Amino acid sequence: MCGIVGYIGKRNAYPILIQGLKRLEYRGYDSAGVAIINSTNHLNVYKEKGKVSNLEEYVTSHDTSGTVGIAHTRWATHGEPSSVNAHPHLSESGRFALVHNGIIENYASIKEYLIGKGYHFKSSTDTEVLIQLIEFVQQRFHLDLGLAVLYALRRVVGAYAIVVLDREHPEELICARKSSPLVIGIGDNEQEYFLASDALPIVGYTKHLVYLNDEEVAVIRCGEKIDIKNLSDAHKQIAPNVQDVDIDLDKLEKGGFPHYMLKEIFEQPRCIADCMRGRLLQNEHKIVLSTINLHRDQLLKAGRFIIVACGTSWHAGLIGKQLIEEFCKVPVEVEYASEFRYRNPVILPTDIVIAISQSGETADTLAAFNLAKENGALCFGIVNAVGSSIARASDTGIYIHVGPEIGVASTKAFTGQVTVLTLFALALGYERGVLSRKVYEENIDELARIPSKIDQILKQNDTIRDIARTLTYARNTLYMGRGMNYPVALEGALKLKEISYIHAEGYPAAEMKHGPIALIDENMPVVFIATHHQLYKKIISNIQEVIARNGRIIAIVTEGDKEVKELASFVIEIPETIGTLAPLLSVIPLQLIAYHVAVVKGLNVDMPRNLAKSVTVE
Numbered sequence: 001m002c003g004i005v006g007y008i009g010k011r012n013a014y015p016i017l018i019q020g021l022k023r024l025e026y027r028g029y030d031s032a033g034v035a036i037i038n039s040t041n042h043l044n045v046y047k048e049k050g051k052v053s054n055l056e057e058y059v060t061s062h063d064t065s066g067t068v069g070i071a072h073t074r075w076a077t078h079g080e081p082s083s084v085n086a087h088p089h090l091s092e093s094g095r096f097a098l099v100h101n102g103i104i105e106n107y108a109s110i111k112e113y114l115i116g117k118g119y120h121f122k123s124s125t126d127t128e129v130l131i132q133l134i135e136f137v138q139q140r141f142h143l144d145l146g147l148a149v150l151y152a153l154r155r156v157v158g159a160y161a162i163v164v165l166d167r168e169h170p171e172e173l174i175c176a177r178k179s180s181p182l183v184i185g186i187g188d189n190e191q192e193y194f195l196a197s198d199a200l201p202i203v204g205y206t207k208h209l210v211y212l213n214d215e216e217v218a219v220i221r222c223g224e225k226i227d228i229k230n231l232s233d234a235h236k237q238i239a240p241n242v243q244d245v246d247i248d249l250d251k252l253e254k255g256g257f258p259h260y261m262l263k264e265i266f267e268q269p270r271c272i273a274d275c276m277r278g279r280l281l282q283n284e285h286k287i288v289l290s291t292i293n294l295h296r297d298q299l300l301k302a303g304r305f306i307i308v309a310c311g312t313s314w315h316a317g318l319i320g321k322q323l324i325e326e327f328c329k330v331p332v333e334v335e336y337a338s339e340f341r342y343r344n345p346v347i348l349p350t351d352i353v354i355a356i357s358q359s360g361e362t363a364d365t366l367a368a369f370n371l372a373k374e375n376g377a378l379c380f381g382i383v384n385a386v387g388s389s390i391a392r393a394s395d396t397g398i399y400i401h402v403g404p405e406i407g408v409a410s411t412k413a414f415t416g417q418v419t420v421l422t423l424f425a426l427a428l429g430y431e432r433g434v435l436s437r438k439v440y441e442e443n444i445d446e447l448a449r450i451p452s453k454i455d456q457i458l459k460q461n462d463t464i465r466d467i468a469r470t471l472t473y474a475r476n477t478l479y480m481g482r483g484m485n486y487p488v489a490l491e492g493a494l495k496l497k498e499i500s501y502i503h504a505e506g507y508p509a510a511e512m513k514h515g516p517i518a519l520i521d522e523n524m525p526v527v528f529i530a531t532h533h534q535l536y537k538k539i540i541s542n543i544q545e546v547i548a549r550n551g552r553i554i555a556i557v558t559e560g561d562k563e564v565k566e567l568a569s570f571v572i573e574i575p576e577t578i579g580t581l582a583p584l585l586s587v588i589p590l591q592l593i594a595y596h597v598a599v600v601k602g603l604n605v606d607m608p609r610n611l612a613k614s615v616t617v618e
Contacts, residue, residue, distance in 0.1 A: 002101040003029065003073040004182065005201050006163045008173050009192025009222055013069035014059075016194070020201030021052045021071050026260070026406040028611050029073035030081035034059070035088040035097040035165065036069035043097060043167040047086035068170045070163045070195075072099035078107070079124030089128040091135035092119050096145070096166055098131040101197060102159035102180040110155065130156065134164065146219040146227070149174045150234055153217065159363060161212075163195055176217040181361045181389055184210040184218065184226060186242065193220045198361075198385065199245055200404060210240045211387050243387055259605045261407035261499070265591050266458055269451035271402035271412045272584070275419045282448045285441045287427040291380070291396040298378050299428055302330055303350040306377075308337040308368040312410040312494065313356040313417060318487035319583050320354070320421035326580065327429030327439075337365040347375035354380045358405060358413035360388020369393055382420055384413055398424065407606045409498045411591050414491060418583055422447065446578045450585070453575040457588045460572065464589055467554060467570045468596035471525055474502055478516055478526045479590075480509040480542060483534030488583045492527060492590030499598040499608045509535075509542040522550040527593075528568070529586050532558040533579035543567050554593075556586050 003024030007013040017034050032055040033047030044063055048055040052073065072087035079085040088097040104110070107126035110133055115121070119132050133155065138148035145166050153160070159179035166172070175182055175195055185194035185202035186209070194202045199209060210226060212218060216238065219227040228238040257263035280287055292299060305324055307317035314336060321332040335345075337355070347353070353372035357365045360383035369390060373379050381390045381397030384405065391397065400416030426443050429435035471477060477496060481489035490506035497504050507516055509528065520526065526546050530539045540563055546553055547567060555568035558576050565571050572589045598605045 002075045002197070004099050004101055004161060004163055004195065004197045005071045006069070006099075006173055006175070006195030007192070008068040008220060009187060010067055011192065012064075013066055014064035016205070017069050017071035018052065018056060019204075020196055021055075021073055023201045024073055024197060025052060025607060026408060028408055028607060029075050031074045031076075031083065031086035032072065033074075033086045033088055034064075034069060034071040035099075036064060036066040037165060037167050037170040038063060038066040041167050041170060043090075043094065043165075045088055045090060045097060047083045047088070049081055049083050049086065066170075068165060068173065070097065070099045070165055070173070077103055078126045085123045085125050087127060089123065089125065089131050091131045093135060095168060096131055096135055096138075096164060098127065098134070098162055098164045100127040100130060101161040102178075104130055104156055104160065105158040106156065107158075126158075130160070130162070131164070145169065145172070146174050146217065147234060149176060150217045150229060150231060153178075154231055161197065171221055173220045174217065175212065175220065177212045178214050179363060179366065179389075182212045183387075184212065184220065184240075186210065186226075190225060191222055193222070193226075195220075198359075199387070203245065207244050207246055209243050209245050209387065211243065211392065213392075245386060259407065259595070259599075261409055261411060261595055261605050264405055264407050264412045265588070265595065267403070268412050268415050268588065269454045269458075271416055272419050272454070273451045274401050274403075275416050276423065276447065277401075279423055280444060280447055282444060285444055287423050287430075287444065289398065289424060289427050291398060291424075292427055292431060295378060295396050296431070299352065300432055301350060302352045302378075303348065305330060305332040305352045305354060306347070306372070307332060307334045307354045307356060308340050308365055308372075309334070309356040310337050310362055310364055312414050312491060313358060313362075313365075315487045315491040315494070316414055316417035316421065317354070317356050318490070319418050319484060320356075320425070322484055323421055323425035323580060324428070327425040327435050328432055329429070329434045335368070337362065337368040340368040341371045345371075347372055347377050349376040351377040352380055353377045354382060355390050355394070356382045356417055357388075357390050358384050358410055358417075360385040360390040362390070366390055366393065382417055384416065408608055408611050409495055409594070409605075415584055415587065419447075422581065443578060443580065446581055450577070450581060453577060453585055454588055457574050457585060460589075461592060464572060464592045465596040467572065468593045469600055470552070470554070470570065471496075471502065471593065471597050472600045474523070474525050476519065476524060477502060477504040478512075478519070478524065479504060479506040479529075480512060480526060480539075481506070481529040481586075482509050482539055484579060484582050485529040485531065485533070485586055488529055488586050488590065489527070491587055492529075492594070495591055495594035496597065498611060499594055499603060499605050500601055501603070501609075502597065509539055512542055512545065517545065517549070520546055520549040520551040522552070525552045525554060527590070528553060528555045528564070530555050530557050530561075530564045531574065531582050531586055532561065532576065533582050540564065540567070556589050
């Protein structure tokens with residue numbers, strides 16, 4: 001959600017900024033802009049509604065020279081998508097420019113105050129209010145820009161990651177963050193610096209990164225170390241914590257696939273194998289997780305697990321609940337992170353709070369996590385992004401290690417999360433002595449076979465594409481599942497909504513009689529996940545109820561199934577597996593169905609409208 005790129009050094013800034021914006025397109029946005037100081041200290045600002053390519057086309061005939069600049073892709077919050085509301089925003093005098101991710105909650109009162117002081121506003125954004133406030137503080141107290149930013153931010157309520165430049169001092173950039181990520185990349189001998197919302201735009205230039213912490217303000221000058229201070233102390237200097245991050249840039253390319261989403265669906269066999277590597281030791285029939293070794297006593301004594309997450313990660317959490325309760329015999333609650341902290345939840349020191357987030361930057365999940373920490377619970381993070389805010393806020397946790405996920409609709413991150421939750425539940429259940437050796441070993445052996453079984457499903461891609469065409473003209477679709485496959489039904493429905501814009505809802509199949517059955521007619525496709533696991537016979541009864549009302553059925557079934565095959569209009573077979581591992585297989589056809597429906601409809605699969613990959617605001 002929104003993207004920031006910045007550069008200061010000796011190279012031409014513009015190509016670096018534009019390439020960085022393109023690498024951040026996956027986050028979701030509706031406009032883009034750049035601000036660059038040229039050799040005569042003139043500040044050029046160019047902004048366009050729409051794609052980064054629109055911005056590129058617009059600046060073709062304009063001056064883009066200069067070795068210091070900032071750039072932004074905006075996802076609208078305050079004010080409609082437009083070139084006026086796009087970032088960067090200028091101060092009243094035109095001296096300062098700013099890019100901003102986040103939301104300034106008290107912008108209205110600040111704006112009213114500044115208008116009273118003679119300031120004028122061109123946009124509808126909260127961001128323009130912030131740069132005007134910074135200029136007001138700088139001029140009133142005759143401060144250098146770094147201190148002006150620090151003091152201005154003390155008056156701000158909300159979330160932000162910002163980068164500010166000054167046309168009168170092109171030798172420096174100022175940046176700061178609170179509840180929104182910001183990364184600084186250090187070039188050779190500190191002769192150049194790169195800034196971005198995440199590491200992807202930076203790793204092509206350097207692997208030496210500094211992740212700013214909340215309420216830190218950094219002054220960046222070429223040839224000097226990063227000068228970091230905290231909002232609470234304008235004089236105490238904080239030593240930058242430099243981390244080396246290794247991201248394979250080849251993994252950021254499409255690799256011959258027409259879309260990132262399809263590539264990422266097909267990467268899942270390898271990704272799940274990577275996720276289990278070094279953790280699942282099949283020859284020894286053992287699962288090794290450092291988090292259990294390091295926090296064994298707290299985990300064994302846990303009275304309750306609370307899983308907080310949003311969207312697809314919440315669906316993974318619902319599967320995790322069943323796994324932990326079945327294998328560990330400990331109660332689990334799964335909460336929408338956005339609601340959790342606002343309902344005054346009871347959190348006990350014996351609780352383990354698990355935050356699940358692909359990006360590790362989901363604002364609601366991070367806030368829920370921080371609330372848990374304040375109440376003394378052990379905070380356990382499950383994330384993909386190394387160095388992310390949730391990863392750094394965790395007392396312990398597990399990385400899913402599935403590599404960069406560019407498609408906005410999550411696929412491999414979901415299966416990675418489910419894999420990690422399965423490993424954790426099995427390992428902890430066995431450590432607690434409530435899981436038999438036989439069940440433990442059976443699940444270990446079957447987990448090792450899951451990647452090859454996903455490969456078998458992917459070989460049916462052409463068949464699934466043909467079936468998906470039957471959903472293209474649907475206006476509404478129902479997804480039904482039971483037990484472990486109920487969260488998969490939710491996830492399948494979400495995928496269809498996200499990228500095809502067809503309304504879809506997931507339900508436990510038994511709930512159909514309590515309302516949704518009223519919707520069923522010959523125009524209503526119903527997708528059943530009807531594998532040979534929990535409540536199979538009851539699922540068949542639910543299928544017959546739909547048939548009696550002329551509904552069209554697409555069924556995901558276990559290989560060799562005969563009963564459902566006789567009832568359904570279309571059937572997709574998946575390999576046999578243990579019931580607890582069924583979601584890792586049954587979700588794959590649903591991902592492919594959503595993808596192919598969107599492609600047939602001619603939609604932007606990787607960047608669906610109104611959605612963002614990393615939701616860094618509430």
